[in-house]
Amino acid sequence: MDRETELALIARLRAGDGTALETLMEQYGSKIYRLAYGITRNMADAEEVVQDVFLALFRNIGTFEERSSLGTWLYRVTTNAALMKRRGKRTEHEVSLESMLPQFLPDGHRAGDQSLLIADWSQNPEADLRSQETRAIVNRAIDALPQQYRAVLVLRDIEGLSNEEVAEVLGESVSAIKSRLHRGRMAFREELTRLFGPRPTQVI
Amino acid sequence: MLTCRDVIEDFLADYVEGTLSLGVRLKVKLHLRLCKACMAYLRTYKRSRELFGQAGRVEMPEEMKAILRRYLHEHLPKQTP
Numbered sequence: 001m002d003r004e005t006e007l008a009l010i011a012r013l014r015a016g017d018g019t020a021l022e023t024l025m026e027q028y029g030s031k032i033y034r035l036a037y038g039i040t041r042n043m044a045d046a047e048e049v050v051q052d053v054f055l056a057l058f059r060n061i062g063t064f065e066e067r068s069s070l071g072t073w074l075y076r077v078t079t080n081a082a083l084m085k086r087r088g089k090r091t092e093h094e095v096s097l098e099s100m101l102p103q104f105l106p107d108g109h110r111a112g113d114q115s116l117l118i119a120d121w122s123q124n125p126e127a128d129l130r131s132q133e134t135r136a137i138v139n140r141a142i143d144a145l146p147q148q149y150r151a152v153l154v155l156r157d158i159e160g161l162s163n164e165e166v167a168e169v170l171g172e173s174v175s176a177i178k179s180r181l182h183r184g185r186m187a188f189r190e191e192l193t194r195l196f197g198p199r200p201t202q203v204i
Numbered sequence: 205m206l207t208c209r210d211v212i213e214d215f216l217a218d219y220v221e222g223t224l225s226l227g228v229r230l231k232v233k234l235h236l237r238l239c240k241a242c243m244a245y246l247r248t249y250k251r252s253r254e255l256f257g258q259a260g261r262v263e264m265p266e267e268m269k270a271i272l273r274r275y276l277h278e279h280l281p282k283q284t285p
Contacts, residue, residue, distance in 0.1 A: 139259060
């Protein structure tokens, strides 16, 4: 959507025209849903977040500053709403990211099982999402990440925002975002290596 | 010579983005050429990023769109005259 169209829609919303939301829903609905689902990993929660975001958009459009982009504003509201959604009802055990990161020896080499350290499963036909089983494995690895990390990974690696844009959305420094992005990717890779990597040979 | 820890923790993300200075980039390249474990790490790191992107690229289900439309119709005023 170009800037002019966006501003015209904002003006309609400000005038109390709810039908402008229809257009915005077409434009941003899936982006908001992807982010909400990516953070909450729960369809019912994501649906509620999308509803809340569109109502908030309609109700708070007066406070929206025109110099910032509507996309950034929507991503910010969505991220906050999605993070709040899981707070309080987190029954599942959430492990700290530290325990999911690669470990190193004092000399700077990586610690751990040698066969896992050199495991290169990147070309492994198993690691192809067309297989239902692989999709389930990848989804399990995504579920295992803490949600603040999922938020950054979704904005960066799915929505394709730059580090600077993600920093603006989350109201944090670029260096904080870069660090969280890298740590999140490392933890996700570690999880996948555990799932795709070599398994102990089974004795039949 | 960089250690595996230097490469993985400090430089890998920028190496993949192509934003390292030439000097550091060459040091990382040299390490990767000599270290099988870090080369495997780099390849699986990139592949993990792709898999995250592909798995997460979901669309809002049509049914949910319809529910959202109904919901907004109920909760929002119609076009003002």
